Amino acid sequence: MIGSRTLIAFSLFLTLILAMAPLPNYVEAFRPDWVLIVLFYWAIALPHRVNVGSAFIVGVLYDILLGNVLGLNALLLSLVVYIAAVNHLTIRNLSIWQQALIVAMVTAFYHLVDYWIQHFLTTVYFLPELLWPTVTNALMWPWAFLLLRKYRRKLRIR
C-alpha cells in the first residue's frame, strides 16, 4: 500500500506539470491556477497532512519553475492554505458552488497580493487581465473538487 503522503505528493507533482504545460498565447491569460486549486482542496480535505509547510515547499518549487523571485509564491500559497486550513470545517460544509465562490475570492486575493509584491520589487503595472484566473478558477473548482475527492476516496488517502 502506498502511503498517503506519497500519493498527495504525487498529485502535487502532476499539478506542477499541468501548471507548466505550454498553452497558446491567447488562452494563457485564462489559465487556471492549478497549484492553488489542488493545494486548497488538500487543505480543506486533509488539513493535518497538507498545510502551511507543504504549501511553502510547493511554492518555492513553483517559484523556481516560473523564474520568479524565490519565496513569492511560497508566501502567497502559504497564506492561501492557511486561510483554507483554519476554516476547513466551515468550507467543507458549504455547497460546491459556494466553495467555488470562496475559491474565486481567495484567487483574487492571491493575484492582488502577487501584483502588489511584484510592483514593490519591479515596476509592473496593474493589468485587469491579471484577474481572469479568478473566474476560471471558480469554474474549474467543481470539476477539480470531484476529481480529487474521487482520487482521495478510491486510494483511501487519510
Next chain:
Amino acid sequence: MTPLFANGPALQIRIIVAVVLSLVLMFVDHRLKGFDSIRVYLNSLVSPILYAANLPQSMLDWSAESLSSRRSLLDENAKLRETNLLLQESVLRMQFLQRENNRLRALLESPVRQEIQKMVAEVMSVTSNPNSHQVLLNRGSLNGVYEGQAVLDENGIVGQVVDVAPTTSRVLLITDITHAIPVRVARNSVRSIAAGTGSMSRLDLNYVPHSADIRAGDLLISSGLGQKYPEGYPVAEVSRVISNESLPFAQIETKPIAQLDRIRYLLLLWPPNAPSQPAKSSLKEIQRETKELIQ
C-alpha cells in the same frame, strides 16, 4: 486515523514562520542576489517537471511530422529549396560585401568585424504570468549558454538569457516590463532605448525629445552600446509617434520585429568576446546539419 488534535506546532505559528521565511528568501534573492550561484542547481532540480510538461507538445509535433502526407512534404520541400536558392545567392553576395567591408575597414584602420557563432534552440515553455515575459529553451550551460546571451529569431532580436541550468535556459523577452534594449534608428542613427511594456506587441521609446527625427515606419536596430546585444540586428519598427507639446518628451510606440507570440525555434549568439564558447559537439552537429542543407 485523523487525529483529534493536530500534532506539531499550531497553524498560527507555522504561518508566521512561513511568512518570515519567504520574506527572508525574497530579500536575499532580490536585494542581495544570494541565490544566483545556487539557481543552476535549483533549476536542474525542477527540470524533469519542465520536460514532462513539454512532453505532450513534443509528442504532438512528432506525430504531426510522421503523419504528414507525402504531398505536403513534397510541397514544403520544393518551397524550402526555392528559399534556399535565394538565400544562397544572398550569402554569396554577403560574403563579397563582407570581404569588401573588411578591406575598407582595414584601410580605415578600424578593427575587422569578427564572426559570430550561433546555435539553434527550441522553446520548451512560456511562463504564464502576464507580468513576466519569459520563455524556456532546451539548451543550457552544457551547450555553452551563458547569462546575458543574446537570443534571436529569423526576423530580429527576441531577448536575452537570464537564467542558465545544465540543459535548459530562461530567456527574458524584450517586451518584458523589466527589460530595455539600446537601439538606433536605421535611417539616421538616432540613439534611444526601447523599453518593454508588458504587452507582446509594443515597445516604448522613453525620454526622446520632441525634436528627435523619428517617424512612423522607421526601423530600429540594436546599437550594441549596452554590450549585451550585438550591433545591427532589427529590434522594432516605429508604429506611432505622439508629439504632445504639453508633455516633456515625445511618446513613441514601436512594434517588435520578431514575432514574440509565436516563437518556436531561436538562435543563440556567441559574439567573439563571449565569456563561454558553444559546446564543441553541438557546434559540429550544426555545421554538419548546415552542410547537409546546402548540399
